[in-house]
Amino acid sequence: MKIGVIGTGYVGLVTGTCFAESGNDVICVDTDTGKIERLHKGEIPIFEPGLDEMVRRNVAEERLFFTTQIEEAVAKSLFLFIAVGTPPGEDGAADLQHVLKVARDIGRLMDGYRIIVNKSTVPVGTAARVRQAVSEQLKARGVEFPFDVVSNPEFLKEGDAINDFMKPDRIVVGVEDVRTGELMKELYAPFVRTGKPILVMDVRSSEMTKYAANAMLATKISFINDIANLCEVVGANVDEVRRGIGSDSRIGTSFIFPGAGYGGSCFPKDVQALVRTGAEHGHSLRILEAVEDVNVRQKDVLFAKLAKAMKNELKGKTFAVWGLAFKPNTDDMREAPAITLIESILRQGGAVQAYDPQAVHEAKKVFGDRISYGRKNYDVLPGCDALLIVTEWNEFRRPDFDRIKAALKRPLIIDGRNLYDPAGMKTKGFEYYSIGRPV
Numbered sequence: 441m442k443i444g445v446i447g448t449g450y451v452g453l454v455t456g457t458c459f460a461e462s463g464n465d466v467i468c469v470d471t472d473t474g475k476i477e478r479l480h481k482g483e484i485p486i487f488e489p490g491l492d493e494m495v496r497r498n499v500a501e502e503r504l505f506f507t508t509q510i511e512e513a514v515a516k517s518l519f520l521f522i523a524v525g526t527p528p529g530e531d532g533a534a535d536l537q538h539v540l541k542v543a544r545d546i547g548r549l550m551d552g553y554r555i556i557v558n559k560s561t562v563p564v565g566t567a568a569r570v571r572q573a574v575s576e577q578l579k580a581r582g583v584e585f586p587f588d589v590v591s592n593p594e595f596l597k598e599g600d601a602i603n604d605f606m607k608p609d610r611i612v613v614g615v616e617d618v619r620t621g622e623l624m625k626e627l628y629a630p631f632v633r634t635g636k637p638i639l640v641m642d643v644r645s646s647e648m649t650k651y652a653a654n655a656m657l658a659t660k661i662s663f664i665n666d667i668a669n670l671c672e673v674v675g676a677n678v679d680e681v682r683r684g685i686g687s688d689s690r691i692g693t694s695f696i697f698p699g700a701g702y703g704g705s706c707f708p709k710d711v712q713a714l715v716r717t718g719a720e721h722g723h724s725l726r727i728l729e730a731v732e733d734v735n736v737r738q739k740d741v742l743f744a745k746l747a748k749a750m751k752n753e754l755k756g757k758t759f760a761v762w763g764l765a766f767k768p769n770t771d772d773m774r775e776a777p778a779i780t781l782i783e784s785i786l787r788q789g790g791a792v793q794a795y796d797p798q799a800v801h802e803a804k805k806v807f808g809d810r811i812s813y814g815r816k817n818y819d820v821l822p823g824c825d826a827l828l829i830v831t832e833w834n835e836f837r838r839p840d841f842d843r844i845k846a847a848l849k850r851p852l853i854i855d856g857r858n859l860y861d862p863a864g865m866k867t868k869g870f871e872y873y874s875i876g877r878p879v
Contacts, residue, residue, distance in 0.1 A: 441627055443467070444513030445521045446542045448475060448506065450486055450601070450705065450772075451559055451594050452523030457494050458605040460504035462630040467505045467513040479506040487771040487798045490602050510542070514549040519627065521592075522570070523559040532712035533720075534563050543570040547577025550585055555620060557590045561650055561710060563717050567591050567614070567643045588620040591643045593650030598704060599769025606631060611638045614646025651717075654710040655728055660695040661702045662734035668698035668876025669741070678876030679858070698875040700830055700856035701738035703766030703775035708735070739780040742828060742856045745873045746785070749826070749852055755789030760824040760848075762817055763831025763857075764796035764803045771798040777856065778830040779806060786810060793820035797833055821847035832857040841868050 441464045445456035448470040456468040470476055475485050482499065484492040498504035507513070514520065524538040539560055546556060556574065558567055567589045574587060591614030596604045611628050615621040621640040628638055641649075668678040678698050686693035702708070711732050718725040750757065766776035773779065776799075782792050792811040794803060800813050814820035817835060821827065821844060829836055837859055845851045845868070853865065855874040862879065865872035873879060 441465070441519065442517045443519045443521065443627075444469065444510075444517035445523055445559075446470075446510060446513065446545075447523035447525070447538075447560070448472075448479065448485075449523065449525060450488070450598065451596065452521070453479075453484075453486065453495075454488065454491065454596060454601045454605055455521060455523055455559060455594070457491060457498060457504060458602065458631075459627075460498040461494055461606070463503070464627075465503055465505075465516075466498075467507060467516060469507055469510045469513045471508060473508055476506050476508050487769075488601050489599065489769055494602065510545050511549055514546055514554070515551070517554070519555050519557060520546055521557045521559045526560050526562055526709075528709040528712050532709075532716040534561070534709070534713045536562060536566060536569065539566065540569060540573050543573035544577050547574035548581070550574075550578075550587065552585055554585075554587045555590060555623060556587055557592045557624075558647075559592055559594055561593065561706070561713075562591075562647060563651070563713055564644050564647045566647060588615070588617055589643070590615055590620060590624060591646035592624065593646060595650075595653065598772055599767060607634070608632070608636055610636055612646050612649050613638060613640050614643035615640060616643060651710050651714040654706050655714050655731070657695050658702055658707040658711050658735070659727065659731045661699075661707075662731040662738070664696040664698050665701065665738045665741075665875070666734050669738075671876040675878065676876075677878060681876075698858060699738075699832075700742050700777035700781070700875070701735045703777055704770075704772055705774045708732075708775040711735075739777045740784070741875065742777070742781050742830065742854055743784040745854050746781075746826060746828065747788075749854065749871065749873065752788075754785060757825040758791040758793060758823060759785055760820040760827045761792055761794040762796075762820075762827065762829045762836050763833060764794055765799035765831050768831055768833045769798075771796075771802050773799050773802040773806060776830075778803075781828065781830060781856075782807065782811060793824060795820045796831065797835065818843060818847065824848055825850050826852040826854060829853070829855045829857055829859060832859060841865075841870070845869060 443459050443464050443466045445452045446469045448468045456466045460466040482496045522542045526534040529535045571589045593612055613624045625638050671678040682696055685691050711728055715725050715728050764778045785792055794811055795814040795817045852871045858874045862877055
């Protein structure tokens, strides 16, 4: 099939590449000339395991193309996927200006039937606004062409996005016409050969499904973080509590790992957007308001533990930070807990030496030269007064503890991801603090 994907950010690039991998002809469009030039050279602007090889293979086999000209995609494609950003505004609502601009461009350029697919995360009612924007452009041109607007939310986990797309748990499609639903099912058929469902529903329910899914996952994270904090107060061990509740099939073990709070491009803005949608319709989503509040407070937990261990004497001290991305297997630092931690240390006059396997280039955009960076995890340890672990990269799980102890001025580790056993760390001679577990 002929597919155009407008927007080559995380969602758009993964979507276009995976469609090409299944044999479709895909044109990916972006207004960023530099990004398109890099993609032509086989350089991937984001870190996602396996994506670089897949892009290069499909470009070489002439199934995947990149351009700055949306005209080319509209002229040659039946399916037009809108995959541009929808950043939160000051009030938390999703900013739809880029989505609606693409819709207007499609209406200005289309010369026949098109299926316009919202892949961007958008609030309920966006499909109607896209339809209106396209219709207004067609009317201004004095032409009438049929088109359909589809909601097709993405459920991609950064770090495992290719697997999520190629082997999805489910595909959600919101349509107004049953025939459009059949075309979407045909498009996605290669990805559900194992029997996973393609859920065809009305457009507004599809739009709501995306927000509801992310809000539920964010709720589980904030819930276990709140329980972990209570465990510390009452002397319980959150690891045991996790086992106790996770074995209940109604709850499960996923997303109940305590930590330093959630971040990234989805959960924070989607929870805020859903809360805002509720407010616009006079309905207060009190649970999600609490979820967001707990997450904001959780990002301060590591600094609070550090300040307590240092007796609030951080000025002139230097601290090593392992992990800058909001989660492993990505270079994404949007809403990352590491930002909150590092900014708090800097405000108190402390210095930071940081390491991350992939996110250093993004960290430099945030911190510049206000902190220093290491090429390897052990590079940032010498002379530091403590090591703080913020992201659970695999290489941090089994480090050389003797080497860590020898490099640090003080054998103090504050673990925001509960990577190590507290009793074992005490035996090794460390002061060790984690989340929701006895010291």
